Amino acid sequence: MEYRRFGKTELQIPAISCGGMRYQQSWKDSDPVTDASQKNLEACIHRAVELGVNHIETARGYGTSEYQLGRILPSFPRGGLIVQTKVSPSADVEKFKATFEKSMGLLKLDYVDIFSFHGINSAEELEWTKKCYGAALQWKKEGRIRDIGFSTHGPTEVLLQAVQTGLFEHINLHWYYIFQDNWPVVAEAHRRDMGVFIISPNDKGGLLYQPSEKLLALCAPLHPMVFNGLFCLAHPEVHTLSCGVSRPEDFDIHMDTVAKLNDAKNLIAPIIKRLEAALIDAVGEEWARTWDVGLPQWHETPGEINIPVILRLHNLAMAYDMVEYGKMRYNLFGSGGTWFPGKRIENLEALDLAPALCNATQKARIPAVLAKTHELLAGSAKKRLQEA
Secondary structure, eight states: OOEEEOGGGOOEEESEEEESSSSSSOSSTTSOOOHHHHHHHHHHHHHHHHHTOOEEEOOTTSTTHHHHHHTTGGGSOGGGOEEEEEEOOOSSHHHHHHHHHHHHHHHTOSOBSEEEEEOOOSHHHHHHHHHHHHHHHHHHHTTSBSOEEEEOOOOHHHHHHHHHTSOOSEEEEOOBTTBOTTHHHHHHHHHTTOEEEEOOTTTTTTOTTSOOHHHHHHHTTSOHHHHHHHHHHTSTTOOEEEEEOSSGGGHHHHHHHHHTGGGHHHHHHHHHHHHHHHHHHHHOHHHHHHTTTTOOOGGGSGGGBOHHHHHHHHHHHHHHOOHHHHHHHHTTTTTBGGGBOSBOOSOGGGOOOTTTTTTOTTTTTHHHHHHHHHHHHOOSOOOOGGGO
16 A cells, blocks of 8 residues: 655555445434444455555445444554544534534544544535634544544635635545546645545546446556546645445455556556547537636526536536436436535526626537537436435
8 A cells, every 4th residue: 555644634644545435334324234234344444454545534424334433443453543534514513513522422432533524515614614613623632633624525716715724734625537627726735735635536536436338448458447546646736535435345446556556647648648539539629628618607507507517527428428427417416505516407498598608618509518418418316325
């Protein structure tokens, strides 16, 4: 395993982290846990530690995850683990405190190494975090948490605002090959010596554990998961990737990523060229260069259509046959809250998009692309895993 200094936390964190939202029994923490589920989770943790993946990440919002981890983590030497949990900020500080106490009680640990405010996805949630920050700082003084950071699915501008407060020692965020918009945040976090933890590189990063045949061919000889992992970790500003596993053998492909880290840049360079060429071949060079220039945000658009994300899903479907990924994401619109804001297209013909698209380079072509994408991806509405 390769370990990297996790910014000013001074933790030596493994390049691959064990994400805790895939192997738990249920997203409802009141559901009973079966012996089979608990044995599987414990096998995953034993395998992680055996491989040197000693960063175990979970959250209060991950259903039974904390409870199940609390039945195994105390059996390991505490100094050999880096345990992280996350608690959502609240307008009610007392509620926030009570939620943290529940987490600690379930984990059965005296302290967690990494504590994150879970879901600073909007300016309002950033303000709630500031209200709750004093409580977290007190826990740090008491030794119950070792550092304070945040996890986010929010827009780049909110992430930058949060990083620039100077309150945080680490950040969990989305950034990977198919979504590089947050690079300014990664760079700013690096400038401030924050730990940078990339979340969901294999799920939100493209359902890479069930890739299309075209994507497999374009990424060969690497598996798309290995390519994406190397793409992220080839940047020294990135310290670790959250790799959620549902069974012990799921770690195997991530160990292939680690084994190739020393040659990451050479391995990914030709694949990036093929991926870029495939995009141009599918959508045309002008669209590939300018599709995202001047786009309105979802809250600036009639019907609250999230045009930037929908057009990105179109590009991925056209270039890499990532249709199933597109369907998963597109049909989440309308039920994702601040975690996935905006709505999918409904009755496009009745919407006057011209004013919202006035600054878009591709304004003439965008309505037809939106209609085509809706036809390709529309299906039954989805819910976030936590709400399903």
